[in-house]
Amino acid sequence: MSRSAHPAGPRHADVLPEGRSVASAAPPADLNTLDPKVWAQTVTRDSQGVVTVGGIDVKALAEEHGTPAYIVDETDFRARARAWRTAFGHDADVFYAGKAFLSRAIVRWLHEEGLNLDVCSGGELATALSAGMPADRIAFHGNNKSTEEIHRAITAGVGRIVLDSFQEIVRVAHIAESLGKRQRVQIRITVGVEAHTHEFIATAHEDQKFGIPLAGGQAAEAVRRALRLDGLELIGIHSHIGSQIFDMSGFEVAAHRVVGLLKDIRDEHGVELPEIDLGGGLGIAYTSDDDPREPHEIAKALTEIVSRECDSAKLRTPRISVEPGRAIVGPTAFTLYEVGTIKPLDGLRTYVSVDGGMSDNIRTALYDAEYSVALVSRTSDAAPMLARVVGKHCESGDIVVKDAFLPADLAPGDLIAVPATGAYCRSMASNYNHVLRPPVVAVNDGASRVIVRRETEEDLLRLDVG
Numbered sequence: 001m002s003r004s005a006h007p008a009g010p011r012h013a014d015v016l017p018e019g020r021s022v023a024s025a026a027p028p029a030d031l032n033t034l035d036p037k038v039w040a041q042t043v044t045r046d047s048q049g050v051v052t053v054g055g056i057d058v059k060a061l062a063e064e065h066g067t068p069a070y071i072v073d074e075t076d077f078r079a080r081a082r083a084w085r086t087a088f089g090h091d092a093d094v095f096y097a098g099k100a101f102l103s104r105a106i107v108r109w110l111h112e113e114g115l116n117l118d119v120c121s122g123g124e125l126a127t128a129l130s131a132g133m134p135a136d137r138i139a140f141h142g143n144n145k146s147t148e149e150i151h152r153a154i155t156a157g158v159g160r161i162v163l164d165s166f167q168e169i170v171r172v173a174h175i176a177e178s179l180g181k182r183q184r185v186q187i188r189i190t191v192g193v194e195a196h197t198h199e200f201i202a203t204a205h206e207d208q209k210f211g212i213p214l215a216g217g218q219a220a221e222a223v224r225r226a227l228r229l230d231g232l233e234l235i236g237i238h239s240h241i242g243s244q245i246f247d248m249s250g251f252e253v254a255a256h257r258v259v260g261l262l263k264d265i266r267d268e269h270g271v272e273l274p275e276i277d278l279g280g281g282l283g284i285a286y287t288s289d290d291d292p293r294e295p296h297e298i299a300k301a302l303t304e305i306v307s308r309e310c311d312s313a314k315l316r317t318p319r320i321s322v323e324p325g326r327a328i329v330g331p332t333a334f335t336l337y338e339v340g341t342i343k344p345l346d347g348l349r350t351y352v353s354v355d356g357g358m359s360d361n362i363r364t365a366l367y368d369a370e371y372s373v374a375l376v377s378r379t380s381d382a383a384p385m386l387a388r389v390v391g392k393h394c395e396s397g398d399i400v401v402k403d404a405f406l407p408a409d410l411a412p413g414d415l416i417a418v419p420a421t422g423a424y425c426r427s428m429a430s431n432y433n434h435v436l437r438p439p440v441v442a443v444n445d446g447a448s449r450v451i452v453r454r455e456t457e458e459d460l461l462r463l464d465v466g
C-alpha cells in the first residue's frame, strides 16, 4: 500500500494491534491547525503556512541551529511562571522543580519572575547558584543526598533542605552543627496517596524510595527526632503525590493527612509548624484530549483545601508552597526534527524516522507517554496517514510519538515538531548510540539564542580519556 493510499478511515481500528485511542479515533479534520492547548503561546503559522514561534519561522531556526533542537518560547515560559506566582500571591511560595529542565537562562527567568527553585542534586544546585539564584530561595531535595552535597547546600545557605529519611535527619543536623549553623528543614512524608492524571489511589502507597511513611507513626517519630536536634529548625512538612495530575481530589486527601500530622505535632509538642509543601505534579496538555487546570484554579483549590483542614483541626493555616515543574516549562517548548526515512507498512502504519529519538525524549519509551506531532515547515492538503514517529537509535522501543496522524505526502526533509517537550526531555536526555544531545534554543520577540548548545563529537571524546 502506498503512503497516500493509507488514509484515515474505519480500517484503522482493526489494523492497529494496540488499539490505542487514536487508532479508533477519527483523524482531525484539518492537520494544519495547531491546537493552542498543546503549543507554546506564540506559536502560529505564517502566511506561507510555515510555523513560527516568537516571530521566527521554524525553517530559519532549523537553518541556524540545526535539528533536532528544543525550541523554548521565552514569552510563554515567563508568562506561565508569572501566572503561578500571581495565583499563589504573597502568602505562598512557588518553587519551580528544576528536574523538569534547568539551565542558567531558566534560573535567571525564574529569579526575575519572582519564583523560588527546587533542586535535587549538587549539579542542579551549582547551576542555580552560578546563575545568581539567591541561596535562601532554593530548596534542596533528594532521597540520597551525599554528605558533600549537604555540606555544600548548608554552606551556600539554602533556604530549606527537605529531609527524606531518618539517617538524613541526623546527617544534616550533624553537618549543620559542625558548620555552626541551624538549617531550616522540612520532612518529606508519604501520605498513602498516589495520583496520576484522573485517578488517585488512597491506599498505602508507602512502598517507594521517597519520604518517611505517615503510617505506623514513622513520620511522627521523624518529627520527634528533628525537634530534638540543635542543628535543625523544623519549618514544615512536605508531601508530593504524583505526576501529570488533573484531578485535585488526591491533594485533598494528602492535605487532610498532612494537616492531621500538624495537629498531632501541636498536641504532642505544643508547636505549630509554619509551612506545608504540597509538591508538584500538576498536569499539562500533551494532546488535545488533555484538559489541564489554570494556575489560579489550582491555587484556589489548594488554598481552600488547606484552610478548611486547618480550620477543622483548629490550627493556624500554615504558609503553603508548591513545586510545579512540568506545568511551567512543559508546554513552553517543542522539539524540531527533520524527517528522514519514511517506511509504510502495509495494513499497519507508516513509520516516520526523525533525526533524534529516545535520546532526546525518553518519556514515550519510559512511561508510554503520549505526544502530538505536526508538519511545521509547510501546510498540506493530503489525506491523513496513521504514523508512528520513531528515532534513529538501535532500539525498537525508540518511539517519540506512538500514534499520530500526519499528512500522507510527508517527505524526507520536511520539518515536524513535537509540542510540550519542555519538561523531562532535555533533562533526561542521553548519549545513547553516541547521538549528540540537541541544543535548547530560546526564542523571544523575533530573536533566537542558544541557551544550551548542541553537544559535539569533541564533547563526547573529551570525556573518553582512553
Ligand SMILES: Cc1ncc(COP(=O)(O)O)c(C=O)c1O
Pocket (backbone or CB within 6 Å): 097, 099, 100, 118, 141, 240, 242, 243, 244, 279, 280, 281, 282, 323, 324, 325, 326, 327, 423
Ligand atoms: C518532590 C517533587 N517536587 C516537584 C516535582 C515536580 O513534578 P512536576 O514536574 O510533575 O510538577 C517532583 C517530580 O518528580 C518531585 O518529586
